[in-house]
Amino acid sequence: MSAHQYDEGHTVAGWTGFGIATVGSAVAGVGVCTVSAPLIGGGLGIVVVSLLVTWALHLTGWGKPPGRRDRAQWGMRVRDPLARAGHPGCVGCRLAGRGRVAEEHAVVVPRESAQVGETVG
Template sequence: MSLYDEGHTIAGWTGFGIATVGSGVVGLGVCTVSVPALVGGLAIVGVSVLVTWVLHLSGWGKPPGVRPRGQWGMRTRDTRAREGHPGCVSCRLAGRGRPAEHPVPVPVVPGEARAASVPLSPAE
């Protein structure tokens, strides 16, 4: 079993449900050649993005990455959401948090060999 538990949150499932309804309305608009249904369905999908974002910022979404098994429950609220999650695009768009901690690239001096390599993921 994976340690990531991505998307198993109130924010994720609520956004999924609203986006599914919006996609169904878009599909209905395509089948009936109805521009108002197409526009309405796309508006519903846009609302799903905003609802998911607001729920994530209020603590009902979880940060990306590995979490302890005790925090996997869908009804478990994330208490660190107010500070923002490192590397989380949603938090960065809201002006919260800090950028992910990436190693600072070392400038290469001509004629000097570079020995250290930059890790590709946090697990390395």
């Protein structure tokens, strides 16, 4: 078993977001040292931009889901072909409206422990 099967974050989306967030943190740090509110705000703004850029790259296939992947997907510069449908359990995909189960396919399972006359809700 190779360690590359679980290389979470080692993607174009992950490293790009990390690089932009590092610059934003450095700008905010300089702002703290020089007591400059515009630099602190600008640095925090850059960190927010890094979040949005990472999310956009993930949705376009440059970020991969956690867990095991096929050997062909191990490389950092390999796009994820399943990103369009959404990754199961991925918060970013859920926020973008991907990977949701349609309401008509949802299964309602009644609780077996409900007492007679008790409302199950």
